[in-house]
Amino acid sequence: MIDIDQLLQGNPRSVARAITLVEAGGPKAAALMREIFPRTGNATVIGVTGSPGAGKSSLVDKLALYYKNEGLRVGIVCIDPSSPFSGGAILGDRIRMSTLGLDKNVFIRSMATRGNLGGLSRSTVDAVAILDAAGFDKVIVETVGVGQDEVEVVKTADVSIVVLVPGMGDDIQAIKAGIMEIGDVFVINKADREGVLRTQKELEALLSLAHRPDMWNPPIVRTIATENKGIEDLAAAIEKYVNYTAMADGETIATRKEAIAQWRLLELLRERLLADLLERNGTNKELERLSAEVAAKRIDPYSVVEELVSRKRQ
């Protein structure tokens, strides 16, 4: 169904089809991923996260444009868990594609959860691997929101960028405390706004408390994405970190890569085990009836799980 040769040559249609396949999951997706796995590992994967309203999309677009103008091929994968079914994301992709210039060197795709079983983080990581195998030099993963899954996905990148804006308000400390650990490069976007100095000082204070196992000192880059300001500095900071990790002692990197691999294995296992259970013994068909029983409080969910799991063992 998917022409692997075309995919590896970066044919946009083959890439798009392959991503649709991994979104759906199942044995065909697994077979595809097994086949392309040896061809991955060449792209620089850049994770971008931060608060809603921080202007991540503009920043990612400008960064992609910068790479494109450098003669590189760029893939963008966006996770937007807040719009699971809507056509909004697809429309958004089209608008962004026309801004970025629709050609073989830029590919953009929003990931969606298709139904209850779709593991959004699993399919996103697979989509990144597809773009990597398809020969894209830079793959940018952009996440809206700061949920647990999104943080995990950003962690799988080679370099993680956390985007802040000046004067965010009272929850910002909580966010900073959490994402401080994953940021390799920090961006203060909309840097023409009031409060930029205060935000920078706060961030520096927080970063000074962090003890990174790799001894890296995360730089803070100021940007105004809408005016294309600071993008070159950001690209330089990314490059610097990537070079740093290439030079760093092998053990730190190996530990990080193993943690990513383990998280990925567990995600895949969770999805696979559930799919297997539901397929067997017509459990899938029973699910609706059992849910109704639980909703009516005739049985508790833990007892249902116990029954389904012990039945499976027979």
Add this chain to the structure above:
Amino acid sequence: MIDIDQLLQGNPRSVARAITLVEAGGPKAAALMREIFPRTGNATVIGVTGSPGAGKSSLVDKLALYYKNEGLRVGIVCIDPSSPFSGGAILGDRIRMSTLGLDKNVFIRSMATRGNLGGLSRSTVDAVAILDAAGFDKVIVETVGVGQDEVEVVKTADVSIVVLVPGMGDDIQAIKAGIMEIGDVFVINKADREGVLRTQKELEALLSLAHRPDMWNPPIVRTIATENKGIEDLAAAIEKYVNYTAMADGETIATRKEAIAQWRLLELLRERLLADLLERNGTNKELERLSAEVAAKRIDPYSVVEELVSRKRQ
């Protein structure tokens, strides 16, 4: 270990211990949940979500205080996936508890993920059930972030509140589009800020496009939580929706409750199946070695999963 009678009487220590138990998961947690399940269903569960920086914590505190002054018992469960291990959340709870007044009528707890296997959404829903069984009249679930899991947790509430602030910037449309579907009541907090009218108009326009199966028209409440303004209006809006659903035709409510039950069953199954697999055949011990193999690209993750799953079947 946990005195069920004390728990059902609302003893804060028993409640705290029970929540710690469900955070850890496992058979003891399942046994506890089975036992208290018949005692749940009396509390009004209020989900609160929205952008970081929207002032959710202040709003939740003031709402809790309002209920407390009405002579009601209030439980607050916070999800903060961005700070998985830090003591920051616990310190934050203590500060909030002293603001709210530390007595038998207010209970506050931040949920944390403990390690890789902890299902944060599962344990949060369990914690809500514990507070419900312990006789709290109102249980407020507060989420930082807008990730997929958090949206699911808020959906399990009897009434879902989405908090916005004026003039959020360019990502706000994306968030609105996603959370519009789950908001039963909308709050524009920090309503003394510039841009409140524009935000209200935008929100009204978006809401006018929505088709809710329950025909409810979500109200927009303006608050300034830090000044305790609009809290009474918010409480009234919540009450109105809860009464509306109580009056609404049984089918719509049943469908919603069944969808929640199904999501909960799937979450529990995912966690249980993975735990079972890892326990058997010493897979847990092997995980580190297999992760290293995947990290070194000697084997792909899909093949590892295939092997582990087929081994289990023997």
